[in-house]
Amino acid sequence: MYTLMHGFYKYMTQKDDYCVVILGLDNAGKTTYLEAAKTTFTRNYKGLNPSKITTTVGLNIGTIDVQGVRLNFWDLGGQQELQSLWDKYYQESHGVIYVIDSNDRERMEESKMIFDKMIKNELLSGVPLLILANKQDLPDVMGVREIKPVFQQAGALIGRRDCLTIPVSALHGEGVDEGIKWLVEAIKRHAVVRPPAGERLGHQEKTRAHQPSTGFN
Numbered sequence: 070m071y072t073l074m075h076g077f078y079k080y081m082t083q084k085d086d087y088c089v090v091i092l093g094l095d096n097a098g099k100t101t102y103l104e105a106a107k108t109t110f111t112r113n114y115k116g117l118n119p120s121k122i123t124t125t126v127g128l129n130i131g132t133i134d135v136q137g138v139r140l141n142f143w144d145l146g147g148q149q150e151l152q153s154l155w156d157k158y159y160q161e162s163h164g165v166i167y168v169i170d171s172n173d174r175e176r177m178e179e180s181k182m183i184f185d186k187m188i189k190n191e192l193l194s195g196v197p198l199l200i201l202a203n204k205q206d207l208p209d210v211m212g213v214r215e216i217k218p219v220f221q222q223a224g225a226l227i228g229r230r231d232c233l234t235i236p237v238s239a240l241h242g243e244g245v246d247e248g249i250k251w252l253v254e255a256i257k258r259h260a261v262v263r264p265p266a267g268e269r270l271g272h273q274e275k276t277r278a279h280q281p282s283t284g285f286n
C-alpha cells in the first residue's frame with residue numbers, strides 16, 4: 070500500500086525536466102544571471118554575494134522550479150578555449166539563454182561572431198532563444214534597440230523559433246522573472262519537437278542526460 074501511495078505521490082508531484090544552456094562571452098554576466106534566477110524563483114535561497122561570483126571557468130549548474138516544470142541550467146564558460154565544448158550540450162538543450170554585456174562595445178562583434186556560430190549549429194535548430202542585453206543598470210550602455218539589429222543579422226538562422234531580446238540587469242535581478250517565464254512557455258510549446266529530458270531518454274538515462282560527457286571534468 071505504501072509503495073502504491075508513494076508511487077502515486079511521486080507521479081502527482083513529478084515535474085517535467087528541461088535543460089537550458091546559458092552562453093555568452095566571459096564576463097557577460099552568465100553566472101550572475103544564474104544566481105539571480107535562483108534567487109528569484111527559489112524560496113529561501115539567499116544567493117551568493119556578487120563579490121564572490123567569479124567568471125565562469127568550466128561549468129556552473131543550477132536548478133529552479135517554475136510554472137510546473139523544472140529547469141536545469143548549464144552555465145558554460147565563455148573563454149575562447151571553452152567555447153569548443155559548448156556543442157556537447159546542444160543536443161540535450163531545450164532552451165538557450167545568450168547573455169550580452171551591453172557595456173562592452175569593443176567585444177560586441179566578437180560576441181556576435183560566437184552567437185552566429187552557435188545559432189548555425191543544427192543541434193539547436195528550432196530551440197527557443199532568449200537574448201539578454203545585460204548590465205542595463207550601468208550608464209550609457211547599448212540598449213535593446215541598438216543590440217537587437219546586430220544579432221538579428223543572423224535572422225535566417227534564428228528562423229521561426231521563439232526568440233526574445235530583453236534588457237536585464239542580472240546584478241539587480243531586473244528582467245529575470247519576465248525572461249524565465251517567457252522561456253518556460255516557449256520551451257513547453259516546443260516540447261512536441263523536443264520533449265522533456267525523461268520522456269526523450271527514459272528515466273534511467275535521465276540522470277546521464279543531465280551530465281553530458283564534456284572536457285570540463
Ligand code: G3D
Nearest residue numbers: 095096097098099100101123124125204238239240
Ligand atoms: P560570466 O559568468 O559571464 O563570466 P559573471 O560573468 O557573472 O562572472 O560577471 C562578470 C562581471 O560582470 C562581474 O563583475 C559581475 O558582477 C558583473 N555583472 C554581471 N551582471 C551585471 C549587471 O547586470 N550589472 C553590472 N553592473 N554588472 C554585472 P566583477 O567586477 O566581479 O568582475
